[in-house]
């Protein structure tokens with residue numbers, strides 16, 4: 001069943017938004033000296049080579065990170081994100097792209113911890129090789145939706161949970177809401193970032209309604225579209241639903257999302273949404 005490989009999609013427009021928001025959540029946690037705990041329920045292999053077959057098949061990075069690489073008009077947080085990716089490459093050329101595990105690892109300080117879940121038998125091996133031996137990081141070849149529950153609440157009482165399924169299985173759309181609700185029950189002050197694709201808008205409307213009816217509070221949505229919605233076009237947009245976002249995030253996204261919609265939108269069809277799904 002696990003046929004999805006993120007290497008086909010790494011650093012596309014969806015990764016740009018996801019990792020940019022993730023970076024902001026981590027920067028916010030690092031503002032205080034107190035340790036935090038990161039959990040990535042769907043970690044993937046951790047790092048991607050953009051010069052190899054998987055990435056070259058559809059060249060999705062061309063309409064993602066590559067379009068930002070040479071720009072000199074980037075909003076501040078986008079500039080920090082691109083700088084992080086350039087740092088990771090170590091050269092002026094774009095050859096590699098870090099997945100969420102390496103982005104979170106970049107922000108770990110000595111007392112912070114990171115827990116990574118990956119179910120795919122090949123991806124877990126790559127993930128372990130990518131993150132290497134690090135006392136702060138633990139990897140699990142297990143279901144992240146179920147497994148992460150057992151880690152909550154973390155002893156740090158501060159942290160971020162990234163939930164980034166591939167939605168290969170349509171029940172993912174409902175399972176993620178159940179999981180979020182259970183996680184939040186155990187760790188109400190945590191920040192949660194749930195990624196979603198827009199392939200059939202109807203499914204997103206159901207997902208948003210389920211979040212609104214879930215009892216969760218303080219939930220914001222950030223979405224970037226590159227094409228007009230159509231069930232024939234594959235993924236036309238994607239976004240993040242963030243529970244307990246830093247108070248600075250929405251204001252920053254007001255700068256970032258119009259810019260990304262303009263630069264990454266195809267034939268002028270870029271769009272964005274910034275919405276409070278549930279108030280505090």
Ligand SMILES: C[S@@+](CC[C@H](N)C(=O)[O-])C[C@H]1O[C@@H](n2cnc3c(N)ncnc32)[C@H](O)[C@@H]1O
Pocket residue numbers: 002004005006018040041042043044045046098099100101117118119120123142143144145164165166
């Ligand atoms: C979208 S990719 C993850 C990308 C990664 N978070 C990033 O941003 O770099 C989703 C990954 O989840 C894995 N996966 C699917 N179902 C899972 C589950 N229930 N628990 C853990 N991993 C799962 C897939 O094998 C795939 O590698």
